[in-house]
Amino acid sequence: MISLTDSQKIGMGLTGFGVFFLFFGMILFFDKALLAIGNILFVAGLAFVIGLERTFRFFFQKHKMKATSFFLGGVFVVLIGWPIIGVVLEVYGFFLLFRGFFPVVVGFIRRIPVLGSILNLPFISAYVDKAGESNSMV
Secondary structure, rough: OOOOOOOHHHHHHHHHHHHHHHHHHHOOOHHHHHHHHHHHHHHHHHHHHHHHHHHHHHOOOOOHHHHHHHHHHHHHHHHHHOOOHHHHHHHHHHHHHHHHHHHHHHHHHOOOOHHHHHHHHHHHHHHHHHHOOOOOOO
């Protein structure tokens, strides 16, 4: 079992609430306030989980500057009041930032009994294989 420090536990809670508020804000027709709260909680939770220094190193690597600018630019656009455009920018930046983790996630999901069989369906497996063969582990 993985041992978490108190700050990492707080970070997991903040990240979870951030994802919840982001999801809830999208369900409620891109509510600006909920999306803004979700963004702030998600970024703060990430900083608590992996630490401030590692968070800055992750976001501000030279080869991730484009992704970071889209993600943080989307957060800023949501905060100033254009939620749909901001969420589109955030999602694009999120996929650019975390694309190296997608093969790991796909491999993990394929081992889950029900989800693995869904991912192996013929019309879904082509897209999942394409996402899972990304070899840009960063």
